[in-house]
Amino acid sequence: MKKNRSLWMVKLNTASIALIPAAVAINYIGKLFAETLKLPLWLDSIGTIFAGILGGPILGALSGLINNVIYGLTVSPASAVYGIASIAIGVASGLLAYYGMVGKLWKVIIFGVIVAFVSSIVSVPLNYIYYGGQTGNVWGDAAFAFLNAHHVNIILSSFIDNISVDAPDKIVSSIVAFAVFSVLPKRLITLFDNSQETTTLD
């Protein structure tokens, strides 16, 4: 990642706009593959993380937002509200990639943990409003019930419920996103770098 590229550039070039549908589709395909392989993870945020790495926090946030709008229109209308958590995932991955959490495997794992942490912070209030603090995942809810029965604060147990499911998911997603990023041709990467004047299309 080059440091001179502008981090909060709001005006997106056409290539970045065209990346958003691809990112949303990658999310969708990731979830589909996870289901066909019967993996115990969702893997439905690879595209959002990838858009954050490639195009920065604004593009990551937009991909996350539109991903959940589409999710609402195609799978579960009430879940569109979790778009706020997706936006947080996109912003977090854009910032982490910009500040150099890339390259080595241990860095990518920390990247995944931080993204999971951020998305849990945002999800907890939503889980609380919707389901009284639960996530609907067997292991997470078992932890929630256990902690509650031992008089742990409801917000803390809801957070642990969420992050115990989220952390493995986001770590694997980040590894996949970086694996793809590292094999992409350079001419494709420079297309989304908005500090470059020579390679833009518009």
Place this chain on the structure above:
Amino acid sequence: MQNISLYVNKKSFVHDVDFLTKLIYIFVFIAIPIISGSVIIGLLAILISLILHTCAGVLKKLIPIVALSLFVLLSVIIVQAAFIPGYHIVFFSLGPVHFYQEGLIHASLIIVRFLDILLVSSLTVLTTRPSDIVETLQRKGLSHRMGYVINSIFQIIPQMVSSMKTISDAQRSRGMETEGNLFVRVKAFLPLIGPVVISSLVGTRERAMALEARAFSADAKRTYFHEEMKYRYKTPVRIILLLLLVVSIIWRVL
């Protein structure tokens, strides 16, 4: 090509209502049960939404949407009724587990609120064509770039799903295992998703060029392909909805 959106193409008076009025309906029908704080009002809102689903002929499509959240709701009942400390009145017991009355009341509140949100938003999604939503929002000032993004996703996802099938077959014919223990299946994930993702990203470049060749980033004022759809009873319906909201606020304050 398969259609991924939930929209059901039928003719009914619910389908005729314009998107903005439906947005007001979503807001009002979610706000009223929360403002009133009563389970009965919540159940009433759910009942009205169910009747509207039936009138629109989309009840069959609603079942899988609700089924998707059944597990969470079941988990809510169990955890809220049996594992939250501080409750005293035992409602019934299953072996060593006691279900408390206060917990069940709290769980029913959560479930009614959740079903209300689910039904209200489902009705809108099931009866409004996604491209109509985008067009309405564009007329209200959404940028054409975002409109393009949302519309194009409905074409890109089916394309990628079909290329995903091709790639799965190709990798399997090379002897990759997709069944077996967890480690085997996790290992299969990257070779499956990698080619799909990279081909779609290479396609992004082509798509950006095609868009630019058609003056996508030009600043000129845009025209619409379709004429704006007018809903005849828009004003009375909106007034009734807002009146309901006002009445519920007054009822709550008094």
